[in-house]
Amino acid sequence: MRFAMAAILTIATGVAATTAAPALTPAPFEGAWMSCDTYQGTEICEYKMLAQRGNRVCGVQRYFATNAYYEQRFVGTVKANVAHIEKICGDPGSETDTYCRGRGPEGAEKVGWQVTNRKLGLCNGRLFESSNLHPCAGASRLVGMPKVADPGEQGPEPEERAWLAACAAGNE
DSSP: OHHHHHHHHHHHHHHHHHTSOOOOOOOTTOEEEEEEEEETTEEEEEEEEEEEETTEEEEEEEEEETTEEEEEEEEEEEETTEEEEEEEEESSSSSOSOBOTTTSOTTOSOBSOEEOOOEEEEETTEEEEOSSSSTTTTOOTTSSEEEESOOGGGSOOHHHHHHHHHHHTTOO
């Protein structure tokens, strides 16, 4: 009888062990990265906030150039520690010349997604533009934006955060 009970318990615990939920794979491109500097006595903060589901990555970003902020949305694919950005839209500037749907001025000529081949790399906990498939090779520990827990009021507006969540779910 004891042998039968031991066999039943062994089988039951073996089944329980094999039906346990699989461990979630960490999503390295999930989160927010930000850097701030002082320009003409004013704090200027740039950010990228990304959501990653599997190998799909969606992001919103803001950068400062020629005395103005520029904001964009982008979608791409992750391979190892590199995010290959495939399409982008937003405020026309150095990153794109195509407004996002519903975000440009009335009568804008270019609206929708623009194809791009930009890459984002992760190295030493920092996010940066990369043309290299191995972004840590020769990279300084000070290159790129550091990851932040929450960009706070300097980060994306609620509308951009909502788009980010929808995009990550496949509804860009």
